[in-house]
Amino acid sequence: xxxxxxxxxxxxxxxxxxxxxxxxxxxxxxxxxxxxxxxxxxxxxxxxxxxxxxxxxxxxxxxxxxxxxxxxxxxxxxxxxxxxxxxxxxxxxxxxxxxxxxxxxxxxxxxxxxxxxxxxxxxxxxxxxxxxxxxxxxxxxxxxxxxxxxxxxxxxxxxxxxxxxxxxxxxxxxxxxxxxxxxxxxxxxxxxxxxxxxxxxxxxxxxxxxxxxxxxxxxxxxxxxxxxxxxxxxxxxxxxxxxxxxxxxxxxxxxxxxxxxxxxxxxx
Amino acid sequence: xxxxxxxxxxxxxxxxxxxxxxxxxxxxxxxxxxxxxxxxxxxxxxxxxxxxxxxxxxxxxxxxxxxxxxxxxxxxxxxxxxxxxxxxxxxxxxxxxxxxxxxxxxxxxxxxxxxxxxxxxxxxxxxxxxxxxxxxxxxxxxxxxxxxxxxxxxxxxxxxxxxxxxxxxxxxxxxxxxxxxxxxxxxxxxxxxxxxxxxxxxxxxxxxxxxxxxxxxxxxxxxxxxxxxxxxxxxxxxxxxxxxxxxxxxxxxxxxxxxxxxxxxxxxxxxxxxxxxxxxxxxxxxxxxxxxxxxxxxxxxxxxxxxxxxxxxxxxxxxxxxxxxxxxxxxxxxxxxxxx
Numbered sequence: 001x002x003x004x005x006x007x008x009x010x011x012x013x014x015x016x017x018x019x020x021x022x023x024x025x026x027x028x029x030x031x032x033x034x035x036x037x038x039x040x041x042x043x044x045x046x047x048x049x050x051x052x053x054x055x056x057x058x059x060x061x062x063x064x065x066x067x068x069x070x071x072x073x074x075x076x077x078x079x080x081x082x083x084x085x086x087x088x089x090x091x092x093x094x095x096x097x098x099x100x101x102x103x104x105x106x107x108x109x110x111x112x113x114x115x116x117x118x119x120x121x122x123x124x125x126x127x128x129x130x131x132x133x134x135x136x137x138x139x140x141x142x143x144x145x146x147x148x149x150x151x152x153x154x155x156x157x158x159x160x161x162x163x164x165x166x167x168x169x170x171x172x173x174x175x176x177x178x179x180x181x182x183x184x185x186x187x188x189x190x191x192x193x194x195x196x197x198x199x200x201x202x203x204x205x206x207x208x209x210x211x212x213x214x215x216x217x218x219x220x221x222x223x224x225x226x227x228x229x230x231x232x233x234x235x236x237x238x239x240x241x242x243x244x245x246x247x248x249x250x251x252x253x254x255x256x257x258x259x260x261x262x263x264x265x266x267x268x
Numbered sequence: 269x270x271x272x273x274x275x276x277x278x279x280x281x282x283x284x285x286x287x288x289x290x291x292x293x294x295x296x297x298x299x300x301x302x303x304x305x306x307x308x309x310x311x312x313x314x315x316x317x318x319x320x321x322x323x324x325x326x327x328x329x330x331x332x333x334x335x336x337x338x339x340x341x342x343x344x345x346x347x348x349x350x351x352x353x354x355x356x357x358x359x360x361x362x363x364x365x366x367x368x369x370x371x372x373x374x375x376x377x378x379x380x381x382x383x384x385x386x387x388x389x390x391x392x393x394x395x396x397x398x399x400x401x402x403x404x405x406x407x408x409x410x411x412x413x414x415x416x417x418x419x420x421x422x423x424x425x426x427x428x429x430x431x432x433x434x435x436x437x438x439x440x441x442x443x444x445x446x447x448x449x450x451x452x453x454x455x456x457x458x459x460x461x462x463x464x465x466x467x468x469x470x471x472x473x474x475x476x477x478x479x480x481x482x483x484x485x486x487x488x489x490x491x492x493x494x495x496x497x498x499x500x501x502x503x504x505x506x507x508x509x510x511x512x513x514x515x516x517x518x519x520x521x522x523x524x525x526x527x528x529x530x531x532x533x534x535x536x537x538x539x540x541x542x543x544x545x546x547x548x549x550x551x552x553x554x555x556x557x558x559x560x561x562x563x564x565x566x567x568x569x570x571x572x573x574x575x576x577x578x579x580x581x582x583x584x585x586x587x588x589x590x591x592x593x594x595x596x597x598x599x600x601x602x603x604x605x606x607x608x
Contacts, residue, residue, distance in 0.1 A: 093363055096329055097327045
């Protein structure tokens with residue numbers, strides 16, 4: 001077997017193993033989908049009336065791409081906690097003692113977590129449609145929007161894989177990632193327009209890739225106000241390109257780094 | 269001398285001058301050992317002695333700082349992938365996926381050894397049967413008892429019919445019945461010709477399963493040999509008994525002294541008499557005859573051969589199961605900044 005074929009075959013075995021867990025522990029999927037539903041409902045009905053938007057768009061349309069982005073980015077933190085758990089339980093030791101591909105455990109993990117994100121995003125989209133969100137673009141653009149969200153989250157998964165390998169305690173991984181992911185998603189255009197931010201924070205938010213993935217998704221779903229000006233910052237002018245650049249950089253850095261760390265890591 | 273032959277035997281494991289440091293702690297300080305093909309080596313030592321570190325290096329999980337090691341004629345660093353294909357590892361705690369069923373666990377490991385699907389399944393079924401897990405084959409491993417998990421873990425390490433098997437404390441935490449069952453499985457494997465390196469804190473376990481033993485303490489080999497050779501280092505048999513009243517001891521000492529090969533040792537506080545002897549049961553019979561009239565006061569009399577606990581105590585100055593709190597094996601800092 002060529003080494004690429006071997007890596008793919010091993011990764012498929014690990015992906016299957018991770019997805020079996022989802023099937024056996026339905027609570028996982030219930031909580032993975034309940035919290036986004038809760039967020040959609042809370043923001044839509046609690047903040048929806050208080051946030052000033054330019055005329056021509058309702059808050060549900062503005063909100064949903066933001067919730068999508070926040071949810072898939074949070075979804076990718078599962079990768080870190082799961083890797084830490086495997087490490088704690090000695091499974092990583094077992095895998096490392098097998099003559100299998102050195103990348104397969106991480107590929108299988110991140111792919112399975114991307115699968116979970118597909119489920120979450122589907123549930124959220126359906127909830128969104130129920131509370132007034134609409135896709136006002138072509139099917140191709142809409143699919144592009146979903147793919148961009150998933151690809152960006154996939155890259156974050158690799159970053160979280162490294163965190164899981166280094167931190168080694170699932171609870172700590174969770175807390176640590178909340179500390180990073182909350183500011184990143186809230187200091188963005190996900191829930192409120194950037195015009196309301198103080199200037200320093202506004203600049204940060206403009207260059208924050210979470211803002212651009214949200215902006216790109218809004219454009220691809222047709223959830224922007226036609227003719228309304230887009231902020232002048234370069235990332236927001238080219239949100240899809242800027243997001244893909246970040247995705248590529250994160251993958252280029254964290255795939256090799258995580259695999260390298262995995263090769264040297266051991267339990268306890 | 270890799271693979272060098274001693275009386276026609278080839279060594280399946282060769283370890284030379286292994287050194288491993290974790291920060292300021294030296295976990296292994298120049299360990300040498302060999303394991304002849306088809307034999308069982310018991311690697312003995314207290315917690316933190318470095319047993320697991322040896323196993324981790326030999327199974328390619330950890331790189332040594334100095335020294336070299338070969339498993340099945342392959343260098344554990346240079347030929348790491350080939351080594352992995354030739355070995356099986358069962359770690360200290362059962363590394364099975366608790367959400368997968370027993371069957372799924374074994375099938376997964378078989379697939380990761382790149383067995384074709386049908387073969388992986390057939391092998392899984394075979395091993396479940398061999399390890400008495402057929403009834404639980406389709407239940408998630410989460411529902412297994414400790415002994416069942418450990419059996420599943422060993423089954424997983426046997427999928428690829430390894431030439432060399434590493435068992436790191438295979439019975440730690442098991443109840444006595446499961447431990448006995450595990451011993452039988454291990455003995456069967458050894459009879460089948462698998463080379464086994466077994467680490468344990470239980471001297472009884474090594475005594476029962478291992479052909480030869482290596483005792484390590486604080487990262488160094490402090491003794492090696494067969495169980496009998498190690499026991500011989502501590503001395504021969506002793507006549508021992510306890511009396512109900514310490515006042516009776518002096519007369520007894522006088523009566524028995526001529527039977528001893530060395531001075532008797534009398535502990536008045538615990539009312540205990542102990543004396544090195546030789547000659548086996550005859551000595552015991554003679555002792556009982558000489559104590560005639562005082563036997564009502566004696567209980568627990570017998571000839572005691574040294575067991576490995578005595579060996580350990582004599583070699584290290586502390587008992588085998590003492591937890592060495594000051595030199596516990598440190599968290600493996602293969603990755604810096606690890607938090608536990």
